[in-house]
Amino acid sequence: MEVLELRAAHLSNFEVLTFLSELDVQKLEEPPAFGGIGDSDKSLMDLHTIEQEVIKYLKSTPCVAQSSTQVQQFKEALQRYDITKAEKLMLLNIRPRSIAELNPLIEDIDDRLSQDQQEDLVGLIQQLLPYEEPLLDAADEGEATPADPMDTENATA
Amino acid sequence: MFILTLLRDNIRTHPSDFSKPRIESLTDELNKKYSNKILHNVGLCIRVWDILEASDEIVHMVQDGSSQAKVTFRMVVFRPFKGEIMTGKVASSHPTEGVRVTMDFFDDIIIPPSFLQAGSEYDEEEKVWVWKYEENDLYMDKDEPIRFRMEIEEFVDVGPVRDGVDEEKKVAPYSLVVSVAEPGLGLLSWWEG
Numbered sequence: 001m002e003v004l005e006l007r008a009a010h011l012s013n014f015e016v017l018t019f020l021s022e023l024d025v026q027k028l029e030e031p032p033a034f035g036g037i038g039d040s041d042k043s044l045m046d047l048h049t050i051e052q053e054v055i056k057y058l059k060s061t062p063c064v065a066q067s068s069t070q071v072q073q074f075k076e077a078l079q080r081y082d083i084t085k086a087e088k089l090m091l092l093n094i095r096p097r098s099i100a101e102l103n104p105l106i107e108d109i110d111d112r113l114s115q116d117q118q119e120d121l122v123g124l125i126q127q128l129l130p131y132e133e134p135l136l137d138a139a140d141e142g143e144a145t146p147a148d149p150m151d152t153e154n155a156t157a
Numbered sequence: 158m159f160i161l162t163l164l165r166d167n168i169r170t171h172p173s174d175f176s177k178p179r180i181e182s183l184t185d186e187l188n189k190k191y192s193n194k195i196l197h198n199v200g201l202c203i204r205v206w207d208i209l210e211a212s213d214e215i216v217h218m219v220q221d222g223s224s225q226a227k228v229t230f231r232m233v234v235f236r237p238f239k240g241e242i243m244t245g246k247v248a249s250s251h252p253t254e255g256v257r258v259t260m261d262f263f264d265d266i267i268i269p270p271s272f273l274q275a276g277s278e279y280d281e282e283e284k285v286w287v288w289k290y291e292e293n294d295l296y297m298d299k300d301e302p303i304r305f306r307m308e309i310e311e312f313v314d315v316g317p318v319r320d321g322v323d324e325e326k327k328v329a330p331y332s333l334v335v336s337v338a339e340p341g342l343g344l345l346s347w348w349e350g
Contacts, residue, residue: 003164046194
């Protein structure tokens with residue numbers, strides 16, 4: 001086995017979730033031609049486990065509410081800011097809700113972005129990547145239902 | 158946190174799978190071999206993204222009749238970069254090791270005491286780390302969502318081993334040391350609003 005290129009590309013959480021979810025749907029639509037051949041199924045358990053765990057994890061993050069249109073618009077809007085590719089990726093994955101949360105994502109943020117720009121950026125994120133956090137408060141268990149992130153997908157200006 | 162790694166490997170297909178379309182059987186064999194496993198100095202393999210090239214098959218007539226091909230492919234790999242910010246959940250607290258974090262599909266993440274927020278102490282009664290900030294006691298309870306920065310990654314060559322299995326092996330083949338020692342990091346509830 002040879003590693004030809006370690007980082008051939010970076011994937012956003014949105015891209016990984018989309019990729020794994022599409023494969024999931026395909027499996028349901030095309031049942032195996034020869035019905036589960038015992039040995040094959042067992043050795044693909046690792047694949048099944050890791051896929052389900054990654055999907056579960058990603059669904060609890062902001063990428064679950066993202067669409068390719070949103071991501072495209074977001075990338076275009078970021079062009080006017082002094083932000084690196086890696087930082088843009090983190091903004092997309094983490095989706096900071098405030099200047100305090102924005103702070104760790106951009107190196108030397110106060111040297112590169114003015115207070116106004118930082119506020120603009122947070123506002124931009126709110127506007128272009130709408131997301132409602134699932135309610136995790138144990139006290140509300142059984143009462144409040146988590147806000148459905150998909151409902152907000154079409155609510156962008 | 159996810160990358161595409163370009164790899165090349167020799168893949169054997171057993172005659173029982175010869176009726177499968179070629180790309181599908183090669184993909185299955187690659188996934189069987191790599192999914193949910195740590196590749197030393199590469200990261201945690203999730204699954205095959207695509208196959209770019211596969212050489213002509215060589216058939217091993219005198220063994221089991223399986224065919225072998227050299228395959229060039231891209232794999233989805235979990236490999237955060239240094240300095241990357243990620244989220245997870247608090248898994249457990251330990252007085253000397255610090256706070257262990259889980260990301261559902263990956264668990265070998267530790268925040269050593271030196272990388273907790275300044276003013277953090279281990280509470281012997283509650284058995285939990287606490288950030289004492291301006292007269293507030295902020296407990297780092299289990300299952301709380303937490304945001305951290307990747308600082309140090311460690312690969313240990315333990316031979317072929319599955320991530321998550323073989324609990325007796327104390328050494329994790331791939332582990333991350335992370336930090337929450339700056340404004341904006343730590344429990345998400347600390348920075349709300």
